Amino acid sequence: MLLPSLVLSFIRDVQARAIREKGFAPDPDKYAYASAKLWDELEHKNRAGSEAVKSDLQDTLTLMRELGPFQNPVHLFGLVKYNREILEVARRSGYADESWVPFASATFGSDNAVTIRIRQHYVVIYNDGLFVLVDLISAQLSYALQELASGGEGSESLAQAAERAFDVESEIVQSLLTTITCFVTTGDPRRAVEKIADHLLPQDGNHRLLRDTALRFVVAHELGHVYLHHLEDAGQETIGPTQVSFRWKSEYEADDFAVKIAIQALADSRIGPRYKFLFTELLAVQVQPMLLVLVSSAKNYLEHGGIPPLREGEGTHPPSDLRFARVQARIDTALRDVSIAEDEDAAASALMAFILSVLLPPLKEECLKLRHAGVRPV
Numbered sequence: 001m002l003l004p005s006l007v008l009s010f011i012r013d014v015q016a017r018a019i020r021e022k023g024f025a026p027d028p029d030k031y032a033y034a035s036a037k038l039w040d041e042l043e044h045k046n047r048a049g050s051e052a053v054k055s056d057l058q059d060t061l062t063l064m065r066e067l068g069p070f071q072n073p074v075h076l077f078g079l080v081k082y083n084r085e086i087l088e089v090a091r092r093s094g095y096a097d098e099s100w101v102p103f104a105s106a107t108f109g110s111d112n113a114v115t116i117r118i119r120q121h122y123v124v125i126y127n128d129g130l131f132v133l134v135d136l137i138s139a140q141l142s143y144a145l146q147e148l149a150s151g152g153e154g155s156e157s158l159a160q161a162a163e164r165a166f167d168v169e170s171e172i173v174q175s176l177l178t179t180i181t182c183f184v185t186t187g188d189p190r191r192a193v194e195k196i197a198d199h200l201l202p203q204d205g206n207h208r209l210l211r212d213t214a215l216r217f218v219v220a221h222e223l224g225h226v227y228l229h230h231l232e233d234a235g236q237e238t239i240g241p242t243q244v245s246f247r248w249k250s251e252y253e254a255d256d257f258a259v260k261i262a263i264q265a266l267a268d269s270r271i272g273p274r275y276k277f278l279f280t281e282l283l284a285v286q287v288q289p290m291l292l293v294l295v296s297s298a299k300n301y302l303e304h305g306g307i308p309p310l311r312e313g314e315g316t317h318p319p320s321d322l323r324f325a326r327v328q329a330r331i332d333t334a335l336r337d338v339s340i341a342e343d344e345d346a347a348a349s350a351l352m353a354f355i356l357s358v359l360l361p362p363l364k365e366e367c368l369k370l371r372h373a374g375v376r377p378v
């Protein structure tokens, strides 16, 4: 995987622009930490002997050498890996043709994620800070979910256990509220991280799975634009950081594509322990858009006191809650053929109910209070 100089110069331009706009200096500590993690993984996986992973790691190391220390190598590895997995699933299921799509990545985009095309190369740009936020919210949710997975008390159903675990006065809910408002008002994920108690930040396991699958969903959405030829339809052939505005129809199609990929990946991997299903694919597919709804809602409460109505042509994507409702409907349809244990279903419903009815109202209240005090979102 060798990147052409045009792609490289584009990525450097995006990074320089993002650093100017966001004041996000390249962080040598972060780079060193991420590189070390990647090398650990390389050693570990080499022992495990998976050819696909070895090849992904080699591609990632090549990209690291080519792109330099602005990149987060762990995210680069995710992009290389997901690009391969998504393409495999898409080809097997007939969602994409045989032509390989070479791609590069760039972090620090100011939006959630966008895809652009430079000649034959596709560049996925995504917002590093946003993924750190999703990461840290997921960590706290995973903590609560792990408690649920270890079993409710006595004859308690999972739905009842969830209700108890996600009480509005609970430590986990209070911590989530603090984290989201801190990120929205400072724009700095590192400061938001500092607000989380150590014991609410599991280092391994479900937390990481959740983050990985959430990132894969976003990458699948972006690659969906490529495979479904939306870039050609939008007439996007320019060189440089021009953001493409797709029609909302294309955004919904890319969401559908990402759901299909997630469901297929799920069908391929349903061999794990009891709650693997709940904690990984399904949850990430459902929760990731909800986290974006939460963050954008908090911003809207601060800016406007509520969620302003959006029409086609305003903003690059349809409103997150509309997208979420559609993704949810797609998942429901796709899952009709997949048997889900009743308690898994109950726990997933309880979690969604928690986000909508327990977390959203106090978040709104908190943001309106801040708005009254003159605090502006970043």
Ligand SMILES: [Zn+2]
Binding pocket: 221, 222, 225, 246, 251, 254, 317
């Ligand atoms: Zn899109």
